[in-house]
Amino acid sequence: MLIALGVMLIGCSKSSPTPKPGDAIEQTSETIESRFVVLSPAIAVMLRDLGFEDSIVAKHSYDSVLSDSIPAAGSHLDIDYELLIELEPTDVFFEKLATDLPERFRTLADEHDWRIWTYELKTLDDIATTIDDLYLKLVGFPDPVKTDDNLLNFEIDPTARFNIELPSARLARSWSPMGKVATNAGRILILAGVDPPGAMGPGSFHAQLIERLGITPAIEEGGMWQELDFEDIIELAPDSILIFTPKQPDANDLVGEPEIMNWDEIVTKVGKLATLPIPAAASHRIAIIEHPLGLLPSSSLGQVADEIAAAVRRWDQTQP
Numbered sequence: 001m002l003i004a005l006g007v008m009l010i011g012c013s014k015s016s017p018t019p020k021p022g023d024a025i026e027q028t029s030e031t032i033e034s035r036f037v038v039l040s041p042a043i044a045v046m047l048r049d050l051g052f053e054d055s056i057v058a059k060h061s062y063d064s065v066l067s068d069s070i071p072a073a074g075s076h077l078d079i080d081y082e083l084l085i086e087l088e089p090t091d092v093f094f095e096k097l098a099t100d101l102p103e104r105f106r107t108l109a110d111e112h113d114w115r116i117w118t119y120e121l122k123t124l125d126d127i128a129t130t131i132d133d134l135y136l137k138l139v140g141f142p143d144p145v146k147t148d149d150n151l152l153n154f155e156i157d158p159t160a161r162f163n164i165e166l167p168s169a170r171l172a173r174s175w176s177p178m179g180k181v182a183t184n185a186g187r188i189l190i191l192a193g194v195d196p197p198g199a200m201g202p203g204s205f206h207a208q209l210i211e212r213l214g215i216t217p218a219i220e221e222g223g224m225w226q227e228l229d230f231e232d233i234i235e236l237a238p239d240s241i242l243i244f245t246p247k248q249p250d251a252n253d254l255v256g257e258p259e260i261m262n263w264d265e266i267v268t269k270v271g272k273l274a275t276l277p278i279p280a281a282a283s284h285r286i287a288i289i290e291h292p293l294g295l296l297p298s299s300s301l302g303q304v305a306d307e308i309a310a311a312v313r314r315w316d317q318t319q320p
Contacts, residue, residue, distance in 0.1 A: 034138075037073055037084060037114075040095035041065065042121050042298040046131045047093070049299045050167070052138065057087045064248075064292070079105055089114055096120040121297040124175065124208045128168035131299050135167050167299065174305040175212040181316040182214035186239025186279070189218040192295060194243060194273050197228040205297050206244070209305060215312070230276060237278050240285040240315060242308060243270060247290045260314065261288060284318075287311035 037058040038044040044059055044066055058073035059066045073087075074080045076097055081104065084092070092109065094101065096118045109116055119130045188210055190200040200206040204224040207217050218238040219226065228236075263284050267274040270288070274281050291307050293300035 034091060035087065035089045036091050036093060037087065037089040038063075038066075038093045039073060039076060039079070040093055040119075040121075042095060042127075042296050043093045043117075043119060043130070043134075045293060045296065045298040045300050046134055050131070050135055050139065057089060058083060077102060081105070081108060084108070084114075085112065088112070091115045091117060093117045094119075122205070123203075124171075124205050124212065124301070127205065127297050127299070127301060128171050131167040131171075171299065171302045171305075174302040174309075175209065177212070177214035178309055178312060179214065181313055184316050185215050185285070185312050187216050187218040187236075188240045188242055189233065189236060189238035189280070191228075191241060191243045193245060194270050197230070197233060197273070199226045199228050200224065200244075201226045205301070209301065210242070210308065213305065213309065213312070230272065233273070234276055234278060239279045239283070240287075240312075241273070241280045242287055242289055242311065243273075244289045244294045245269070246292050246294045248292065283315075285315045287315070 034052075034055045036047065036052065036056045038047060038056055039060050041060050041063045044056065044063055047053065047056060048065065053066060056066060056070055059070050061072045061075050061078070063070075063072065071083060071087075072080075073083050076094060077099060079102065085108070092105075092114050094117065101116070101118075106116075108114070119133075120126050121130060190204075190206050190210065192198045192200060199219055201219045201222045201224050202217070207219075207224075210217060218236050261269075266284075266286055266288060270286060274286060280286055287308075289304065289307055289311070291300070291304045294304050294307075
């Protein structure tokens with residue numbers, strides 16, 4: 001599925017990051033220690049997963065994953081400029097949004113030689129491409145490559161990427177079709193909360209995720225986010241329902257095997273939804289996905305897919 005994914009080097013808006021000591025890329029005589037400001041919770045998770053948390057000196061205000069010892073530097077449009085100047089970052093990471101970066105930030109980036117990284121994270125392929133790009137630029141290939149100290153210009157053997165497993169390969173395995181159990185799940189409605197119900201529709205990475213797993217979405221038209229009421233859900237008549245209600249990360253942000261809720265526990269959490277005259281309620285095919293990063297477009301969606309797959313398999317093995 002993603003094996004054929006090309007190595008798309010989504011570039012920085014300025015020059016690219018300085019390689020770290022020990023990287024396969026040839027070093028310059030003066031290697032600068034990387035100091036990352038990451039104003040995107042999703043990109044912060046990717047950098048953490050790639051082993052770069054120790055290089056992060058500031059994070060997004062809503063970040064819930066990185067250490068509490070790392071200060072918050074604001075958000076896309078609410079940047080703490082004084083803190084950034086004080087921290088002297090080498091690189092600042094953003095998620096590409098509809099609103100452009102403030103002009104003041106760009107001016108300061110020019111003055112202080114901050115390298116700007118921006119990535120779009122709207123789709124599953126965006127997520128896979130981004131983490132591969134970060135890996136290739138920050139970790140590199142095991143064999144030397146030619147470079148003029150700008151990673152946008154480095155030259156590689158086009159077949160070299162087949163000699164290593166890129167991070168997207170892990171996602172590809174989790175996002176693989178499930179076969180018959182996915183078909184048996186019928187039409188799945190994907191909700192973020194139940195009071196009021198909000199559905200993830202076509203084009204959202206959640207809808208793309210269940211489609212990659214081989215599951216048919218209950219909503220096939222409309223926008224990526226749709227507010228529903230119970231009458232809408234009755235009319236949709238979904239065969240199964242997934243409800244995303246992320247729990248708070250534990251002290252170490254370690255997510256083990258998800259707890260299996262019995263039907264009574266699910267009814268307590270979803271209330272009236274479990275009593276609606278719909279196939280999902282009648283067959284007890286409602287599952288709550290509690291992964292702390294379940295709503296984040298990041299590398300954590302590999303674990304989220306595993307949790308979804310576990311719920312779908314339980315539906316296939318049990319009957320009310």
